[in-house]
Structure formats: C-alpha cells, structure tokens
Amino acid sequence: MLLEINPLVLPDPGLLIWSTLAFLILLFVLGKFAWKPIMKAIGEREKGINDAIATAEKVKAEMAQLKSDNEKLLAEAREERAQILAEAKAIKDKIINEAKEQAKAEAAKIQADTLQSIENQKMAAVVDLKNQVGNLVVEVAEKVLRRELSDKGQQEHYIKQLSDEIKLN
Amino acid sequence: MMSKSVKSLLVAVFSLFIIFNSNVSFAQENGKEHHPSENTEHKGDFDVTGFILDHVKDHHSWHLWGHTSIPLPVIIKTDKGFEFFSSSKLSGEHHEPVVYQGNYAYKLVEGKIKIVNADGTVNEEDSKKVFDISITKNVASMFLTVLLLIWIFTGVARAYQKTGVKSAPKGFQSFIEPIILFVRDEVAKPYLGHQYARFMPFLLTIFFFIWINNLLGLVPFFPGGANLSGNIAFTLALALFTFIIVNVNGKKDYWKHIFWMPGLPTPMKIFLMPIEVLGVFIKPISLTIRLFANITAGHILVMSLISLIFIFESVFASAMAVPFTVFISVIELLVGFLQAFIFAMLSALYIGMAIEEHHDHHEDIPVI
Numbered sequence: 080m081l082l083e084i085n086p087l088v089l090p091d092p093g094l095l096i097w098s099t100l101a102f103l104i105l106l107f108v109l110g111k112f113a114w115k116p117i118m119k120a121i122g123e124r125e126k127g128i129n130d131a132i133a134t135a136e137k138v139k140a141e142m143a144q145l146k147s148d149n150e151k152l153l154a155e156a157r158e159e160r161a162q163i164l165a166e167a168k169a170i171k172d173k174i175i176n177e178a179k180e181q182a183k184a185e186a187a188k189i190q191a192d193t194l195q196s197i198e199n200q201k202m203a204a205v206v207d208l209k210n211q212v213g214n215l216v217v218e219v220a221e222k223v224l225r226r227e228l229s230d231k232g233q234q235e236h237y238i239k240q241l242s243d244e245i246k247l248n
Numbered sequence: 249m250m251s252k253s254v255k256s257l258l259v260a261v262f263s264l265f266i267i268f269n270s271n272v273s274f275a276q277e278n279g280k281e282h283h284p285s286e287n288t289e290h291k292g293d294f295d296v297t298g299f300i301l302d303h304v305k306d307h308h309s310w311h312l313w314g315h316t317s318i319p320l321p322v323i324i325k326t327d328k329g330f331e332f333f334s335s336s337k338l339s340g341e342h343h344e345p346v347v348y349q350g351n352y353a354y355k356l357v358e359g360k361i362k363i364v365n366a367d368g369t370v371n372e373e374d375s376k377k378v379f380d381i382s383i384t385k386n387v388a389s390m391f392l393t394v395l396l397l398i399w400i401f402t403g404v405a406r407a408y409q410k411t412g413v414k415s416a417p418k419g420f421q422s423f424i425e426p427i428i429l430f431v432r433d434e435v436a437k438p439y440l441g442h443q444y445a446r447f448m449p450f451l452l453t454i455f456f457f458i459w460i461n462n463l464l465g466l467v468p469f470f471p472g473g474a475n476l477s478g479n480i481a482f483t484l485a486l487a488l489f490t491f492i493i494v495n496v497n498g499k500k501d502y503w504k505h506i507f508w509m510p511g512l513p514t515p516m517k518i519f520l521m522p523i524e525v526l527g528v529f530i531k532p533i534s535l536t537i538r539l540f541a542n543i544t545a546g547h548i549l550v551m552s553l554i555s556l557i558f559i560f561e562s563v564f565a566s567a568m569a570v571p572f573t574v575f576i577s578v579i580e581l582l583v584g585f586l587q588a589f590i591f592a593m594l595s596a597l598y599i600g601m602a603i604e605e606h607h608d609h610h611e612d613i614p615v616i
Contacts, residue, residue, distance in 0.1 A: 086358070087544065090481035091306060093323075093381040098485035101390050105397060105457060110449035113401035117428060118448060120408035127414060 219245075294558045300551040304475050304544055305359055307385040308335040312470050315343060320388055324361060325379040326351055335382070354378075386482065389474035393460050400424070401456070431455050435593045439600035447599055450493060454486060455592040462543060462584030466577060477587075478543035480536060487532035490595040495528070498602040531598050535591060542587050546580040 219241055223234070310318040319336035328351040337348040338356050345356040352363040352374060361382075363374040383391075400420070407421040417425045436444035436451055461477040476482050504510060506524040509517050553576060556569040 086360075087301070087304065088480055088540075090484050091479070092379070092481070094306065094384065094386055094479060094481035095485050096381055097383075097387040097390065098482045099488070101387075101394050102453070102457065102485060102489060105394050106449065106453045108398050109401050109453050113398075113405045114449040114452050116405040116408055117401070118432075118445070120405075120413050121425065121428065121432075123413040 294555070294561075296552070296555045296559060299555060299558075300548055303473075303551050304478060304547055306475075306479060307359060308338060308356065308361075308382060310385045310388060310470065311473075317343075318470075320383050320385065322361070322382040323380075324354070324382065326363075326377045328352075352378075385474050386476045386479055389464065389471070389476050390461070390482070392471055393457065393464060393476075397456055397460060427456075428452060431592060435589070435596050439593070439596040440603070441600070443603055447493070447596065450489070451592045451596055454489070454595060455588050458486065458539065458591050459585060459588035462588060463581070465543060465547065466580055466584065475544065475547050477584075478540060478547055480540045483536045483539040486539075486591070487535040490535060490598060491529075491532035493595075494531070494598045494602045497599060499605065501605060502602045531594075535594060539587050539591055542583060546576070546583055549576050550580065 223238060223241070308322060309320055312318060319334045322331075322333050322335050322338070324331050331350045333348065333350065338345060338354065338361070340346040347364055347368070348354045353366070354361050355364045355368075355370075356362075357370055361378055361380050362370045362372075363378060365371050401424070404421050404424050407418065411418060411421075416422070431452055432444070432448060435455070436448055440447055458477055461482075464472040465475055465477055467473060506528060507521055509520045509524065512520065550573055553569050553573045557563070557565045559565075
C-alpha cells in the first residue's frame with residue numbers, strides 16, 4: 080500500500096497525541112491570559128473610538144442646528160424690524176394726515192366764523208345806516224317843515240339845496 | 249526599473265539552470281555507467297532523496313551542526329509498561345544506530361524505534377508492541393513554539409493592560425494587533441456573523457500556531473529546522489479540533505442538510521446522504537492534507553535547490569541555487585502566512601456552515 084511505502088503520509092500517533100495536548104494547553108492558556116484581555120481591550124478601544132465619532136457627529140449636528148437657529152432668529156429679527164419700521168411709517172403718515180385734516184377743518188371753521196361775524200357786522204352796519212338815514216330823513220323833514228312855514232320861495236330853494244346835498248352825499 | 253533587472257536576472261539564471269541541468273544529467277548517466285557498483289560513499293552518487301526526506305522527517309534527536317545534536321527523551325510503551333531514556337542511548341559515537349537494552353532490545357531503523365533480535369535483525373512481530381510517544385524533534389519544536397506564543401501573547405495582553413485602552417498600540421503590540429484584527433475581520437466575521445466572538449480564541453490560536461510553526465520551519469538552524477507544520481500528524485491533530493468543533497456546534501439545520509437534504513425529491517435525498525456524510529469527514533481531511541502538502545512541498549523545493557550544489561559537485565552551482573533558494577524562501581514566507589490564513593478561514597467557514605440558521609436553501613455553500 081502507498082501509505083505504508085511513504086512514511087511521510089503516515090501520521091505518527093506519538094506526535095498526534097503531543098500535538099493535541101500542546102494545542103489544548105495553548106488554547107487554554109492563550110484563551111485565558113491573552114485572547115480574552117486582548118479582544119476585550121480592542122473591543123473597548125473600538126467602542127471608545129465609535130463613541131467619540133458619534134459624539135463628534137452629534138456635536139456637529141448640534142452646531143449646525145444652533146447655526147440654523149441663529150440664522151432663523153436673525154431673519155425673524157430682521158423681519159420684525161422691517162415690520163416695526165413699516166408700522167411706524169404708517170403711524171407717522173396717519174398722524175400727519177390727521178393733523179392736516181384737523182388743521183383744514185379748523186381753518187374752515189375759522190373761515191366760516193369770520194364770514195359769519197363779517198356778515199353780522201355788515202348787517203349791524205346796514206341797520207345802523209338805515210337808522211341814521213331815517214334820522215336824517217326825519218331831520219330833513221323837520222327842517223323842511225319848519226322853513227315852509229316862514230317862506231315859500233326860500234322853502235323851495237332850500238328843498239332844492241337839500242336835495243342837492245343829498246345827491247352830493 | 250528594479251523589478252525589471254530582477255526579472256532579467258531570474259530569466260538568465262533560469263536559462264543557465266536548464267542548460268546546466270541537461271549537461272549534468274548526461275554526465276551523471278555516464279558516471280553511473282562507470283561506477284555502477286559503488287555505493288553512497290562516492291560523492292557522485294549523492295543521495296538527494298535520502299537527504300531531503302531526512303530533513304522532512306521527524307527525528308529522535310535535534311541535529312545542530314556536524315556531529316553535534318541535542319539528545320531528546322524517548323518515551324515508549326510496550327506490553328511491559330512505559331520506558332523513559334535519552335535518545336543518545338540509541339546512537340553511537342558516529343551517529344550510527346546502536347542497540348539499547350531496555351525491556352526489549354531497541355534500535356533505530358529508518359528513524360523508527362524497533363525491537364531487534366539477539367542477532368541484530370528486526371523483530372517485526374514484537375516491534376508492533378512499541379508505542380512511541382517520545383519527545384521527538386517535532387515535539388520539542390512544538391513545545392518551543394507553545395512557550396514562544398504564550399510569551400508573546402501574554403506580553404501583548406500585558407501591554408494592553410499597562411498602556412490602557414485609549415492609547416495607540418506600541419512596539420510588538422502594534423505588529424500583532426493588525427493581524428488579530430485581520431483574523432477577526434477577514435476570517436471570523438464574514439463566515440460566523442454575529443456569533444464570531446465565541447470562536448475567536450480557537451481561530452486566533454490555530455492561526456498563530458500554524459503561522460509561527462511555518463515560520464520556524466523556514467529557519468534552517470536551531471531553534472528552527474523542524475518540519476512540524478509539514479507533518480501530517482500535526483496537521484491531522486489541528487484538523488481534528490476543527491472537526492470536533494464543527495460537529496459539536498452543528499445545529500439542527502446542519503444535520504438535516506447532511507441526512508435529509510430539504511427541498512429535493514426523495515430519491516435525490518437518498519442519493520445525497522452518503523455524499524454529505526462523506527463530506528463531513530472529507531472536510532478535515534482536506535484541511536490536513538492541504539497544510540501538510542503545502543509546507544512539505546516548500547521544504548522539499550528548498551532542499552532540492554540546495555542539493556543542486558551537491559549534485560553538480562561544483563561551488564559555482566550555488567550561483568544559481570542560492571538566489572533560487574532565497575526566491576523560494578521568500579515565497580515560502582508568503583505561503584506560510586497564506587496556509588495559516590486558509591486553515592483558519594476554512595475552519596471558520598465549516599463552523600459557520602454548521603451553526604448557520606438556514607432560512608432559504610438557495611444560498612447554500614457547496615461542500616468541498
């Protein structure tokens with residue numbers, strides 16, 4: 080048989096036993112004193128690195144959030160400012176317009192009052208004039224009447240004179 | 249530029265090699281014709297096969313240089329109980345095998361301990377009683393790697409505890425950590441999914457055990473030089489661990505796929521059952537043979553190239569033998585890593601197939 084011819088491919092039981100024993104010892108010793116702490120340390124380090132990366136990502140996200148919040152706030156403030164300005168302008172315009180209206184109304188009222196008082200004074204003056212004309216007429220009549228009694232020619236002349244005076248007046 | 253010159257050098261060396269080879273084979277044939285009766289004493293009949301196999305095989309002593317070797321303890325069990333003695337008792341002054349009288353008369357015959365009769369002939373009947381569990385060169389080398397691995401990895405583990413988790417790895421730790429991560433991310437996770445952590449100790453141990461033995465096997469002198477990962481007993485032992493872990497952890501689905509493949513007509517199920525049952529055993533056997541063959545082939549290749557110098561009996565042969573040996577050795581470095589990776593990866597794959605919870609049957613990985 081080929082297996083018997085070549086000792087190379089014939090497993091030696093002694094070496095087989097020693098190999099098994101050596102491997103068991105190695106597996107036990109290394110498993111307990113090497114692989115366990117090494118794997119644990121590597122695992123912990125990887126976990127630490129992953130945690131650090133996760134934290135960094137989180138911080139980055141938070142920063143981005145903060146930045147966008149800030150921008151939002153800024154935009155809001157800007158908008159508010161614009162709104163306030165617009166409102167102020169509107170109020171200003173309103174006040175000015177109101178003042179103008181009021182002034183106009185006041186002016187109109189003053190004008191109307193003035194016209195009224197002018198009218199009143201005019202009417203008073205007319206009444207006064209009428210009274211004075213009446214008095215003058217009465218006076219003239221009195222004088223005419225008195226002269227007529229004394230001289231007829233002269234009376235006529237006087238009337239003529241008086242009427243002339245009136246014309247002149 | 250660099251790679252180009254290296255390439256042309258290789259081409260030149262290779263063509264030289266072919267030319268020399270054809271010439272020398274002629275010369276050798278002539279030589280054999282002239283001295284057919286003379287044995288290995290003659291330089292021209294350098295026994296290449298013996299030389300290479302002697303290196304690839306296991307030994308009862310650890311050869312250092314020249315006639316100096318470290319004797320190793322021999323432990324054997326016969327029907328008369330255990331015996332324990334030094335391997336130096338089995339070799340004489342000039343490394344020739346001598347008879348040692350224990351419970352029986354023992355002698356090394358082609359590296360194996362045999363019982364010999366009083367007249368010096370091997371007693372095959374009695375020799376079957378010898379159960380050899382000696383600390384051979386491979387066993388000694390294995391213990392050395394076990395100590396080395398424990399020293400390295402407990403040191404690395406201590407470094408983690410000392411420097412803390414948050415700091416970057418330093419020194420040897422920074423060399424080991426990427427490899428551990430490689431095993432975790434390329435071997436364990438893709439095949440075992442979320443259950444990978446349970447099998448990490450096994451995969452890491454098997455990966456580093458094979459790798460360091462592959463590397464030490466490439467070192468030509470003490471404390472390397474043993475061909476442990478190219479020994480079929482060693483690879484069989486490791487494959488047996490994979491086999492046991494796979495089948496102990498096998499889920500219901502795994503066994504169902506072996507004995508009664510779902511989703512197929514009944515005759516097909518009956519037809520597939522023996523094939524699948526065979527597959528259970530072929531998987532670890534393929535692991536055994538793959539590692540053994542790859543590493544042994546590498547060793548044989550390197551030794552063959554070195555042997556060229558002795559075959560040609562010329563120091564000039566080293567001009568091509570040495571660069572080739574260096575080239576193959578560098579490839580062997582890669583192969584050493586690759587085979588450790590493949591062994592661990594296939595182990596993970598087999599375990600993954602056994603622990604997988606099937607939901608649909610169209611994505612099954614075919615049995616190798």
